[in-house]
Amino acid sequence: MIQVNNLKKSFNGEEILKGITATFEKGKTNMIIGASGSGKSVFLKNMLGLFVPDDGEIVYDGVALNEMEIEEKSKLRTEMGMLFQHSALFDSLNVEENIMFPLRMFNRMRKKERREKANEILERVNLVNLNKKMPSEISGGQQKRVALARAIANNPRFLFCDEPNSGLDPKTATVIDNLIQEITHERNITTVIISHDMNSVMEIGETIVFLKDGKLAWKGTNNEIFKTDNEAVTDFVYSSNLFKKVRIAQNEGF
Ligand SMILES: Nc1ncnc2c1ncn2[C@@H]1O[C@H](COP(=O)(O)OP(=O)(O)OP(=O)(O)O)[C@@H](O)[C@H]1O
Numbered sequence: 350m351i352q353v354n355n356l357k358k359s360f361n362g363e364e365i366l367k368g369i370t371a372t373f374e375k376g377k378t379n380m381i382i383g384a385s386g387s388g389k390s391v392f393l394k395n396m397l398g399l400f401v402p403d404d405g406e407i408v409y410d411g412v413a414l415n416e417m418e419i420e421e422k423s424k425l426r427t428e429m430g431m432l433f434q435h436s437a438l439f440d441s442l443n444v445e446e447n448i449m450f451p452l453r454m455f456n457r458m459r460k461k462e463r464r465e466k467a468n469e470i471l472e473r474v475n476l477v478n479l480n481k482k483m484p485s486e487i488s489g490g491q492q493k494r495v496a497l498a499r500a501i502a503n504n505p506r507f508l509f510c511d512e513p514n515s516g517l518d519p520k521t522a523t524v525i526d527n528l529i530q531e532i533t534h535e536r537n538i539t540t541v542i543i544s545h546d547m548n549s550v551m552e553i554g555e556t557i558v559f560l561k562d563g564k565l566a567w568k569g570t571n572n573e574i575f576k577t578d579n580e581a582v583t584d585f586v587y588s589s590n591l592f593k594k595v596r597i598a599q600n601e602g603f
Pocket residue numbers: 360361365383384385386387388389390391392
């Protein structure tokens with residue numbers, strides 16, 4: 350679980366995060382949503398330890414970051430997996446080597462063991478027989494699976510995903526969402542996902558925080574988001590024409 354208390358972050362005198370308090374639960378897919386520029390990435394980067402908060406605290410499974418010794422912080426870094434928006438695979442390494450890379454960084458495994466482990470994880474993300482392919486030789490959806498496999502290679506306690514669906518067709522996007530959720534449940538990971546995609550929110554938004562102008566404007570679940578009257582949330586949700594039509598149809602009793 351990650352507990353964030355009154356998190357503040359400014360750049361050049363401009364306050365971007367204005368005191369956010371939120372909980373991201375263990376074994377769940379926790380989503381951060383909000384309009385462009387609302388502070389989602391800055392929030393995520395604070396949790397990843399890439400930015401140092403100006404105020405407030407981030408507590409990982411009961412231990413606050415600012416109270417950790419250097420060794421504890423280093424250990425925590427090895428327990429975080431990251432799935433980037435554009436997969437960010439190493440172009441010059443094949444699929445298997447991409448997954449062996451974090452295994453080499455943080456483990457003392459022999460090469461043969463790393464290769465075996467990489468192939469086990471590839472099997473888990475339903476990618477077999479592609480291990481010797483280069484990233485440029487596989488589809489966007491397959492690249493995302495490799496990136497997910499790499500992100501979970503070291504059995505992270507925390508998994509961070511920045512728009513995991515961007516660039517994918519809706520069907521492939523749903524497959525990736527479901528895979529992230531299944532792995533989150535079976536490995537009891539605290540997963541935090543930034544998304545713009547309302548389909549993903551509906552599919553896997555077990556907890557949702559909605560940011561507006563650097564503040565937490567609403568929190569709830571995917572069952573609650575379509576029922577709320579919070580204007581900021583409804584503006585965001587129904588900015589999609591499809592959802593607007595669904596709401597009109599519901600109001601008209603269809
Ligand atoms: N390193 C930085 N230095 C200065 N300003 C920054 C930095 N990173 C982000 N910002 C500013 O913080 C604000 C919030 O940016 P952020 O990237 O968190 O938004 P976002 O909600 O993730 O948007 P998007 O959905 O478009 O990715 C923006 O005004 C941005 O310019």
